[in-house]
Structure formats: structure tokens, C-alpha cells
Amino acid sequence: NAGVTQTPKFRVLKTGQSMTLLCAQDMNHEYMYWYRQDPGMGLRLIHYSVGEGTTAKGEVPDGYNVSRLKKQNFLLGLESAAPSQTSVYFCASSYWGGGRTDTQYFGPGTRLTVL
Amino acid sequence: GENVEQHPSTLSVQEGDSAVIKCTYSDSASNYFPWYKQELGKRPQLIIDIRSNVGEKKDQRIAVTLNKTAKHFSLHITETQPEDSAVYFCAARTPTGGTSYGKLTFGQGTILTVHP
Numbered sequence: 001n002a003g004v005t006q007t008p009k010f011r012v013l014k015t016g017q018s019m020t021l022l023c024a025q026d027m028n029h030e031y032m033y034w035y036r037q038d039p040g041m042g043l044r045l046i047h048y049s050v051g052e053g054t055t056a057k058g059e060v061p062d063g064y065n066v067s068r069l070k071k072q073n074f075l076l077g078l079e080s081a082a083p084s085q086t087s088v089y090f091c092a093s094s095y096w097g098g099g100r101t102d103t104q105y106f107g108p109g110t111r112l113t114v115l
Numbered sequence: 116g117e118n119v120e121q122h123p124s125t126l127s128v129q130e131g132d133s134a135v136i137k138c139t140y141s142d143s144a145s146n147y148f149p150w151y152k153q154e155l156g157k158r159p160q161l162i163i164d165i166r167s168n169v170g171e172k173k174d175q176r177i178a179v180t181l182n183k184t185a186k187h188f189s190l191h192i193t194e195t196q197p198e199d200s201a202v203y204f205c206a207a208r209t210p211t212g213g214t215s216y217g218k219l220t221f222g223q224g225t226i227l228t229v230h231p
Binding site for chain 2: 059
């Protein structure tokens with residue numbers, strides 16, 4: 001049971017390049033999330049999904065897109081990277097809130113630098 | 116939307132002392148308050164949580180208290196040890212619509228350093 005995994009662990013992009021971050025979970029969780037973590041600002045929600053085929057905007061969605069084609073995977077895309085997107089990105093997942101634990105389990109993170 | 120303020124931003128204590136981190140939230144509908152610990156270069160991990168129908172919860176050296184009237188909750192760590200050194204985040208969840216699900220809003224984090 002690997003929990004939540006993220007690919008890649010590190011990436012350096014040039015301004016304007018695109019990339020996709022992959023999150024995978026093997027806990028059969030319904031809900032998945034993408035956060036970014038910047039110094040002094042905690043974790044801010046980018047996008048989230050409440051089930052396969054669904055996505056919704058979080059607190060800071062601009063410049064990002066997501067897809068949840070399979071229940072176990074949640075992809076985060078940057079179409080045209082900007083230096084302001086330099087950050088550590090965390091994926092998380094949780095059970096459906098009703099009647100079960102609400103604990104969000106985090107992946108190991110992806111450190112992205114945009115030059 | 117929900118706003119969570121966390122204080123202090125840094126906290127330095129001697130081994131064996133107690134540490135207290137406080138958070139306030141703005142939305143009275145918030146009903147779930149987890150605390151996460153993040154060691155350097157690692158992922159955030161849940162250490163304790165509390166729901167709005169409970170005033171206090173304890174797990175060995177860690178306790179969380181909730182004051183719904185004042186809309187604040189606190190993390191208490193007793194008999195601190197060097198391995199408690201980490202960044203601690205509080206969060207609040209506000210239900211969305213008719214379901215119990217809601218997004219977590221995180222505080223800005225507290226860097227706790229425990230000196231041997």
C-alpha cells in the first residue's frame with residue numbers, strides 16, 4: 001500500500017513551457033486535491049475533485065488545469081509556466097466525508113522551479 | 116470564504132517545556148479542525164483533529180482545544196522533545212451545501228524549535 005505518490009519529485013522549467021504533475025493513490029479515496037506551498041503562506045488549494053470525472057476550482061486556480069479520468073489519478077497541468085508558479089506542490093486524498101474519516105493524506109510533494 | 120489565522124509564526128522552547136499554538140477562524144459553520152505536522156522536506160501529516168461537537172481531545176503529549184463561541188482552537192504539546200521540531204499547520208473545514216464535505220483552509224504555519 002503506497003498511499004499517495006507524486007511524479008516527478010523535482011522539475012525545472014523555463015517560462016512558457018508546459019508540464020503535467022501526476023498524483024496517484026491506492027486507498028480508493030473519492031476526493032483528491034492539489035495544493036501549493038509557499039513560504040509563510042501555508043497550503044493553498046489549487047483544484048480538487050470529489051470523484052472520477054469531476055473537478056472544481058480551489059483558492060488559487062489561475063494558470064492551472066486538472067483532470068480526473070480515473071479514480072486513482074489526479075493530474076495537474078501547467079500550460080504556460082510562469083516564475084510565480086515556482087513552488088512545492090502537494091497532492092492529497094481523502095475518503096468521502098459522510099460517515100468516514102475526513103483525514104487528508106498527502107503525497108511527498110513536487111518541487112517546481114520556473115526560470 | 117473561510118479565513119484561518121495562526122500564531123505565533125515561530126516558537127522556540129527548551130526541551131521539556133510546553134508549547135501552545137493558536138488559530139482563529141472566521142466561518143462559524145466550520146466543523147472540523149485538523150492539525151498537521153511537517154518535518155523539513157517531508158509531507159504534512161495529521162497529528163490530531165477535533166470536531167465541532169467536542170471541546171477537547173488528547174493524544175498522549177498532544178492536545179487540542181476548541182472554543183466555538185470565540186472561534187478559536189489551540190494545539191498544546193507537553194514535555195516537548197527535539198523531535199517535535201517541525202512546522203505545524205492548523206486548518207478548518209467548512210461544509211459545502213448539504214453534504215459534510217468541505218474544503219480545508221490552512222493557517223500560515225508555525226515553526227517550532229525545541230532546544231535540547
